[in-house]
Every structure is written in structure tokens, then in C-alpha cells.
Amino acid sequence: MPQDEKAPRRFSRRVIWLALALVLISDIAMRWRLRECPLERDEGEYAYLGQLILEGTAPYAIAGNHKFPGSYLAYAAIMKLFGETTSGIHTGMLVISLASTLLIFGLGRRLWGNCAGVAASAAWVVLSISAGVFGNAGHLAHFVVLTMLAGALLLWRGTERGNGWNVAASGLFFGISIVFRQTSVVFVLFGLAWLWSTRNKTWRLGAIYLAGSLIPLLAVAIWLWVAGVFYQFWSWTFTQAAAYGSELSLVEGEEQFLRATPLVIGWNVLIWLGAALGMVATFRTKIREGWFVIGLFLSGFIALTPGFYFREHYYLQILPSVALLFGAALAKGWQLSVPWRLMAVSAAVVAALLPTIAERSYFLESSATALARHIYGGNPFPEAVEVARYIEAHSDSKDEIGVLGSEPEIFFYAHRHSATSLIYTYPLMEHQPHAHEMQERMATELERKSPKFIVFVNAPTSWGERADSDMFIFEWASRFLAREYQLDGEADILADGSQFVWGPAATGYHPHSPYTVDVYRRVNN
Numbered sequence: 001m002p003q004d005e006k007a008p009r010r011f012s013r014r015v016i017w018l019a020l021a022l023v024l025i026s027d028i029a030m031r032w033r034l035r036e037c038p039l040e041r042d043e044g045e046y047a048y049l050g051q052l053i054l055e056g057t058a059p060y061a062i063a064g065n066h067k068f069p070g071s072y073l074a075y076a077a078i079m080k081l082f083g084e085t086t087s088g089i090h091t092g093m094l095v096i097s098l099a100s101t102l103l104i105f106g107l108g109r110r111l112w113g114n115c116a117g118v119a120a121s122a123a124w125v126v127l128s129i130s131a132g133v134f135g136n137a138g139h140l141a142h143f144v145v146l147t148m149l150a151g152a153l154l155l156w157r158g159t160e161r162g163n164g165w166n167v168a169a170s171g172l173f174f175g176i177s178i179v180f181r182q183t184s185v186v187f188v189l190f191g192l193a194w195l196w197s198t199r200n201k202t203w204r205l206g207a208i209y210l211a212g213s214l215i216p217l218l219a220v221a222i223w224l225w226v227a228g229v230f231y232q233f234w235s236w237t238f239t240q241a242a243a244y245g246s247e248l249s250l251v252e253g254e255e256q257f258l259r260a261t262p263l264v265i266g267w268n269v270l271i272w273l274g275a276a277l278g279m280v281a282t283f284r285t286k287i288r289e290g291w292f293v294i295g296l297f298l299s300g301f302i303a304l305t306p307g308f309y310f311r312e313h314y315y316l317q318i319l320p321s322v323a324l325l326f327g328a329a330l331a332k333g334w335q336l337s338v339p340w341r342l343m344a345v346s347a348a349v350v351a352a353l354l355p356t357i358a359e360r361s362y363f364l365e366s367s368a369t370a371l372a373r374h375i376y377g378g379n380p381f382p383e384a385v386e387v388a389r390y391i392e393a394h395s396d397s398k399d400e401i402g403v404l405g406s407e408p409e410i411f412f413y414a415h416r417h418s419a420t421s422l423i424y425t426y427p428l429m430e431h432q433p434h435a436h437e438m439q440e441r442m443a444t445e446l447e448r449k450s451p452k453f454i455v456f457v458n459a460p461t462s463w464g465e466r467a468d469s470d471m472f473i474f475e476w477a478s479r480f481l482a483r484e485y486q487l488d489g490e491a492d493i494l495a496d497g498s499q500f501v502w503g504p505a506a507t508g509y510h511p512h513s514p515y516t517v518d519v520y521r522r523v524n525n
Contacts, residue, residue, distance in 0.1 A: 016114045016118060027094075034129075036087055037372055038381040038409075039384075039412070040137050050076035051411075052072075068220070069220060070176070070181070093142060096142050097128065107149065115334045122348075127323060131374075139313040141313055143177075148177050151191065152170075158205070170212065171210060179216050193295070248309065253308020268351075271322065275321075276325075278328035279325050296321045301318055378459065383491040387519055391453050395452050400451045400452075402446045405425055406462045408424070419451040428470070429466055454519075486507070488503065492516055493516060
């Protein structure tokens, strides 16, 4: 029997479902206002590759990145259902968020009772939508969380009941999480470790679990092999991913961690403190439910560690565990006498409301452009929309375009293919063995295809240039654009509203900002 049902006074079933409905409505209300926020560059990558899939082109065939193809497939499905628009993508991500919220409620309820389930789901909504983890955006970590939670819930049910079907389904969902991100293999290992700890038909259940986890990986491998892109897939996601993951030193990783973690916690500090209390309580009681969630937390932390980048949205992988531990703390408080119980509930409500009040400008910005500026500063995400619109209006659907910068969302908005297989320029600036080779490849591909339009993103955040970066691509671009192209448009990136100049007027325009997005048209059309 759930622990909170042993308490002197129970939550009535009606109150529980009303509370859960309030949590879900809050999630919908907050995310609905954010749905028009322009895509950031990771979303642009997933949307563009998803768009190619819908057109019948396999990922990695004409463009790719070091990520596994799960996000591309998910975005393709979302756009098929909700439309190939920013709003459609974010509506799909709202559905993903609601599904994750329900899974957290179900897992928390099964582990510690109704009170914990509601508290955990509320904490998850607040944590996952926070600007500190770029919760407005449809990052692949949201898909990892969804499949990981489904796997965790089925794993708990399977081991408690000795049910092979639940265990197999758990392995299947954990395996799907790897299709989204390679590091999710740690969740598969967590499941194996948990099965071993039960000592209940371990070998049989372990074999069933592993078989389930391999199915998604084999299916993806067969699909890419049949599509003729397995070699490109391997090169992107293993060879080049290894170079990307080995760039930062341990000291640099520590600096990244110390920079990112306070931003992630932010105004959610009371929820994190509640989760810490929940962790302490689980250590003291040493119950299996607590060890299960702590295992998920450690697995999530390990999954965000490779490469030592500690990007804020990577932390989404540990937030379900933080939310569940917060629920565990409230479940403990609910077992106390009435005054303490009321104090615990009041503290939980304050912890959930504080971030939404403190970050109200994030949730109440009046325009999509203002919201993008609030979250992303000078990144040219609003400008990408107008640049793509201009290119789409002045080119044929079969024309390819080049983007010198890391803004793949331009390809998606413009419905135009990239003239180069490299849709990010970050790797070109990194201190890694493939950097110069990639610069030469981009230059060669652009020279060979000579696309009608080339966009040069004159913004440091789009390049990630370092003191030791190879500057070949800039020197080549300066010569090539001067010889073959003319300036045909310019977006002047300004905090109070960017200026856009198109056609012949662009050549005489003097930007007010040092950061611009320049559109070049080929001279000989």
C-alpha cells in the first residue's frame, strides 16, 4: 500500500486528480505562450533533418551531425502531425512534456503514493520549463527523458511482479533513449544493475531486458544500411563524435560545471533543497524506492558528463529524479502530525510558485522576438526567420543555399537544402584533428555547387571562435564572396528591434551593430 495512504488522513481520489489536472493545465498554459519563440540552432538542426526525412531523404545523406537519428525521426513525426512550423514543433513538444509529466506522476505515485506523485509532477513542470535549462526549446533531452521514464516505470513494475513483458518493454524504451543520444546507454546499464539487485530470475529477466534494448538499435542500423547512409552515420556519430567529446580538459569541464549548475538551479533552489531532503530521507530509511530514484539520478548525471560540456539543457536528464526526490520529501512530511503536514505542503507550494513569479517576464513577454532576446541574447534566431523568408521568396524550390555559420534553422524556414554537408561551423573552430579538413570540405562543396544564396552569419555565438581556431574558412570566404557574389541583404542585429535591408540598398547600408547576418546573391545567375 502506498505510504501516504497509511497516514492518519488520506488525500481523497478526487483531490488527487484535481491537483494533477491543475498541474497539467499549468504546463499547457505556460508552454502555449512560448510556442511561437523562434527555433534555436539545435531545434533548427532537428527540424531540417526531419524535413528531409519527410521528403524521403535519409539523415546523413546530404547533411548530418554527431547525434543519433532519434531526434530527426521524432521531429519528422511531430511536423507530420502538427505542421512544419515553429508553432507546430512546439505544440508537439508540449505533448511530449505532458506525457513526461504523467509518467512522473505514475512513477512517484507507485513509489511513494499519491502525494509524492502530484508533488513530483508539479516540480517537473516547473523545473523542465525553466529558462535555466532552455525549457522553451525542443531539445533532444526531452525525448530522452520521456523514453527513460517509460523504461523506469516499466522496470519497477516488472521487477516488483517478476513480469517478463514489462521488463522487455522497459529494455525497449531504454534502448529507444539511446537512439536519441548515445550517452543514454547508461540508462540501459542502470536497468541491468537494478535487475541484478533484485536477484529474482536475474538471468532470464536480464536476457529479456537486453533483447528488448537491442531492438531499436538494430532497427535503426538496418534502416540506415538499406538507405545507403550507414557509413556516413558511423563517421558522424562515432568518429567525429569522439573528437567532439575529447576536446575539453578536466579543468575546463570543471569550469563549465561551475558555470552552468547555478544557472540551472536558479530560482528553483527550493525545489532542489526539497529534493536534497528527500535524498537524505531515502539514505536514512534505506528503502528500495529511494535507491531506485537515486540510481536514476546518478545515471542521469553520468549521461550529461561525457565531453565535460555541461550545457544547461543536458541537465534535463537529471530533473525527473530531482522532481521524484522532491515528491519523496513531501510524502515524508505528509506522514507527520497535522501542523507539520500543513507546513510541508505550504513549503512545497511556495517552492513551485517562486520560480514562476520570479521569472514572470520569461512567461509573459509580449512578442516572440522579445522572448528570444530575453533567453538567447544576441543570437540571430529571430533574424533567421526573416532571412529565410527572403531567400524562399527569391529562389526556386530546387535551389540550394549555403550558410557560413551555425544556423541550420535557416534551411528549415526557407525549405531549401544545404549546399554543404556541414550545417554547423562550431566543429570548424574547435581544437580537434578534423577541424581544418572540415573547413576545406565546406569550402570545396560551396565552390563546386556555387549556390544562388550564401548567408554569412557575422555573430560570434554562431561560430564559437577561439584564440587557437584555424582561420582558413574566413580567409577563403572573404575571397570567394568578393569574387562570385554581391551583398543582397543584411540583418542588423539590434536589442530593440533588428533592421532589415534588402536588394541594392544593402550595399550602401551601414549597420549600427557589430553583429549582422549578411545575405549574398551569386552574381552570374
